[in-house]
Amino acid sequence: MRALNRRLKDLAAEGAEITVTNPGARHNTGVGIFHPCKINIEGSVGYYSASMIDGPEITIHGNAGWALGENMMSGKIVLTKDAGASVASTIRGGEVFVGGNVGARAGISMKGGALIVKGNSGFLTGFMMQKGRIIVCGDAGEAVGDSMYEGEIYVAGNVGSLGNDAVVEDASEDELLDVWATLERYGIAERPTFTKIVSGKKLYHMDSLERLEKAAI
Amino acid sequence: MCGISGIIHKHSSIERPANVGAELVKMLESMTHRGRDSSGVTVAGQSTDGDLIIRIWTDDEANASDVLARSEETVQRAGGVIVDRVVRDEFLRLTVNYEGDIPKLAEALLNTEGVEIHSIGETSEVIKDVGTPVQMDGRHDISRLSGTHGIGHVRMATESKVDISHAHPFWAYPFPDVTVVHNGQLTNYHSMKRAYEDQGHHFQTRNDSEIIAVYLADRLARGATLEQSLADSLDDLDGTFTYLVSTRDGMGCAKDRWSAKPLVTMETDDVVAVASEEVALRQIFSDEIARQEPQQSEVLTWLL
Numbered sequence: 001m002r003a004l005n006r007r008l009k010d011l012a013a014e015g016a017e018i019t020v021t022n023p024g025a026r027h028n029t030g031v032g033i034f035h036p037c038k039i040n041i042e043g044s045v046g047y048y049s050a051s052m053i054d055g056p057e058i059t060i061h062g063n064a065g066w067a068l069g070e071n072m073m074s075g076k077i078v079l080t081k082d083a084g085a086s087v088a089s090t091i092r093g094g095e096v097f098v099g100g101n102v103g104a105r106a107g108i109s110m111k112g113g114a115l116i117v118k119g120n121s122g123f124l125t126g127f128m129m130q131k132g133r134i135i136v137c138g139d140a141g142e143a144v145g146d147s148m149y150e151g152e153i154y155v156a157g158n159v160g161s162l163g164n165d166a167v168v169e170d171a172s173e174d175e176l177l178d179v180w181a182t183l184e185r186y187g188i189a190e191r192p193t194f195t196k197i198v199s200g201k202k203l204y205h206m207d208s209l210e211r212l213e214k215a216a217i
Numbered sequence: 218m219c220g221i222s223g224i225i226h227k228h229s230s231i232e233r234p235a236n237v238g239a240e241l242v243k244m245l246e247s248m249t250h251r252g253r254d255s256s257g258v259t260v261a262g263q264s265t266d267g268d269l270i271i272r273i274w275t276d277d278e279a280n281a282s283d284v285l286a287r288s289e290e291t292v293q294r295a296g297g298v299i300v301d302r303v304v305r306d307e308f309l310r311l312t313v314n315y316e317g318d319i320p321k322l323a324e325a326l327l328n329t330e331g332v333e334i335h336s337i338g339e340t341s342e343v344i345k346d347v348g349t350p351v352q353m354d355g356r357h358d359i360s361r362l363s364g365t366h367g368i369g370h371v372r373m374a375t376e377s378k379v380d381i382s383h384a385h386p387f388w389a390y391p392f393p394d395v396t397v398v399h400n401g402q403l404t405n406y407h408s409m410k411r412a413y414e415d416q417g418h419h420f421q422t423r424n425d426s427e428i429i430a431v432y433l434a435d436r437l438a439r440g441a442t443l444e445q446s447l448a449d450s451l452d453d454l455d456g457t458f459t460y461l462v463s464t465r466d467g468m469g470c471a472k473d474r475w476s477a478k479p480l481v482t483m484e485t486d487d488v489v490a491v492a493s494e495e496v497a498l499r500q501i502f503s504d505e506i507a508r509q510e511p512q513q514s515e516v517l518t519w520l521l
Contacts, residue, residue: 024496024499025495026496043505046495046496063508082508084479084481085479101510103476103510104475104512104513122476122510122512124476
């Protein structure tokens with residue numbers, strides 16, 4: 001895998017268009033690529049694939065394991081099938097599009113960028129997210145937006161339940177147009193309505209006093 | 218971290234078994250990055266002509282042959298007729314013609330000094346050892362075992378020591394053919410264990426995963442279905458777990474409420490394979506077929 005990633009880096013520096021065949025669902029495929037380039041991966045990849053990238057456009061024709069695109073700075077990842085848990089974890093920029101479903105903790109601790117899921121998302125979607133946007137065209141599982149600080153989560157289907165301190169807010173027309181335009185870029189022509197979920201910001205501060213603090217008042 | 222895997226051939230039978238041993242070794246070997254302290258498999262649905270398969274191991278290396286001979290005497294004293302015996306260092310595999318009560322035989326063996334029982338099965342056996350699956354296969358010829366289904370494990374120890382008796386799968390002493398592989402940690406192990414010991418259950422190890430096997434076998438023995446037993450475990454077990462269970466009738470899985478540990482499945486008309494990672498499933502299926510990922514608090518069963 002190290003040899004493959006070194007070769008990918010070299011080719012990316014030349015701005016080449018690269019195809020990887022037979023990835024065999026192995027971990028860490030296409031990690032640490034810092035130049036704009038196009039990479040096609042023909043098959044499923046394992047954990048942490050396309051993670052720590054800055055610039056490339058990576059298309060994966062298959063499934064991904066846990067933490068696809070972790071810590072991406074910029075660029076684009078398109079996955080045609082399903083992703084495991086923690087997809088787009090801690091990304092700071094760029095876009096991750098998943099053509100199928102995603103597992104638990106999608107977009108955990110996102111710090112920017114966008115995660116777009118054509119199918120359903122699992123438990124704890126947007127857990128502790130700090131910035132950025134998550135769009136789920138199908139259903140989202142339980143505890144959506146638990147402990148999120150900032151950012152927005154849009155769910156077109158059912159919301160299993162809201163997480164701790166997550167609240168529903170009306171989406172403005174401009175926001176909806178922007179979400180629809182994003183979907184259109186990925187070939188989704190439907191214009192569904194969305195439940196917009198944001199932080200209630202109650203967890204920013206302690207809402208109860210400690211015993212000694214009470215005594216001091 | 219650990220890796221678990223399982224496979225079941227839907228149209229197989231004891232008369233028409235599949236190469237389950239070789240398939241499990243291949244799947245597990247592809248996941249040795251998840252653990253290489255020890256490895257183990259259950260191969261179930263084996264043809265035994267009505268005999269019992271007993272797997273015994275001793276940690277008394279210096280006196281292994283004496284201990285194993287003692288265990289054979291115990292089996293014979295309990296009324297078992299030894300049909301076949303294979304000895305490999307500290308390991309003994311017996312095929313026994315036995316008509317009596319299996320828990321009684323298990324208890325007699327447990328009380329034989331130096332003996333640890335890896336499994337007693339009417340159609341299944343547990344093989345486990347330290348090292349990687351391929352190393353274990355070289356020592357125990359797992360690839361030659363065929364059956365209808367099986368489960369396996371590669372271990373990276375977290376909660377208890379690295380040795381053969383703490384390798385998975387765990388057999389549910391004294392219930393024949395119920396074995397478990399587990400990825401995770403149980404936090405209410407000690408309180409559950411005390412409750413079971415008060416009811417007269419014996420545990421062979423200090424590994425938290427052993428209690429899952431006993432818990433499920435106990436439920437099944439009281440008449441619960443496998444699916445109900447797995448569903449009940451979601452409330453009764455505390456901690457993180459994704460585990461697989463093998464019984465005489467098939468295989469099942471359960472995943473905790475946090476979805477903390479991975480599992481993916483692939484299914485065709487003939488075969489269901491499950492594993493911690495897709496890389497293991499790719500050892501079985503070369504075609505692009507749909508991958509499913511069970512979510513939190515989900516249980517699945519595949520019965521023959």
